[in-house]
Amino acid sequence: MIPPPGTGAFLNAHGWGGAAVRPLAGDASFRRYFRVVLADRTAVLMDAPPDKEDSRPFLAIAGHLNGLGFAAPQALAADLDQGLILLEDFGDARVAPVLAHDASGEAEIYAAAVDLLAALHQHPPGDTAPYTPAEYLREARLFPDWYLPAVGLTEAPGYTEAWAPLWPALFTHPPVLVLRDYHADNLMLLGRPGLQQLGLLDFQDALAGHPAYDLASLLQDIRRIVSPALEAAMIARYIAARPGLDEAAFRTAYAILAAQRNIKILGVFTRLYVRDGKAAYPRFHPRLWELVSANLAHPALAPVRAWFDAHVPAEARRGVAVGVAVPAQ
Known part of the structure; x- marks a missing residue:
């Protein structure tokens, strides 16, 4: 390079x-x-x-x-x-490769990452644009706009309408700074005390939105599997650190945002392959579909699950085959 x-x-x-x-x-x-x-x-x-x-x-x-x-x-x-x-220069100790080499510190590192979010969310988001329903929908639409054509499907009616009743649940909490790519590949181990033990990367697309977004990004990592037990423990840890939080509303928002994010990424990774020629990204599709299937089982996602069940058959949920010609947008 x-x-x-x-x-x-x-x-x-x-x-x-x-x-x-x-x-x-x-x-x-x-x-x-x-x-x-x-x-x-x-x-x-x-x-x-x-x-x-x-x-x-x-x-x-x-x-x-x-x-x-x-x-x-x-x-x-x-x-x-x-x-x-x-x-x-934050050095080379990125959390993902560090844990790939030695996972013994996994729970401790994830606890620090969750505590960092809880501390960040005590502050106003600053002069940051809001995460609006229009933006959530624009992102969710990357799935029908890019993924569906790549697996030979056209968008069936009702996709936008299926998401519409979910957006109000994302505005039940005062907005916080949402970094939007908060996960193990964007966290650095710095060996510093307190809030600076983890270095933050890739936050230029930050918006003011719901605090559950970055928690879902951290715990439903595309590249690094976080066990359901660790995910549950870290959600509980975050909630315990925010005593004024409406737990039921937060858990509902978490489910919706995890689904929205993972469905969006199915579209983003397909676009990176189709439009930008980055052949590495379709390999993440099976992992994404595992997460999406689990996300859609939540009762709050019932309208979106019904649309997927009706219009995205099992054979279309295997991902985009690398090397197969697909229509560019």
């Missing part, structure tokens, strides 16, 4: 001239990441092409989180015209 044009001049201008620039793992966006090494100093260079990525929300949310005492990467330098940002 070659660093973007202008990297050398950017680093020279900010005191990192002559540094080595090494590629790091990226994410599902157009952003790319590099580690910058100069003597005993390191930083992370984020390349976010300005014609494809707006980095201003990332910087704003990072500042908000750091101001509240949480650990988001500090911006060391930025050139938004080029889409280059130099960030504090």
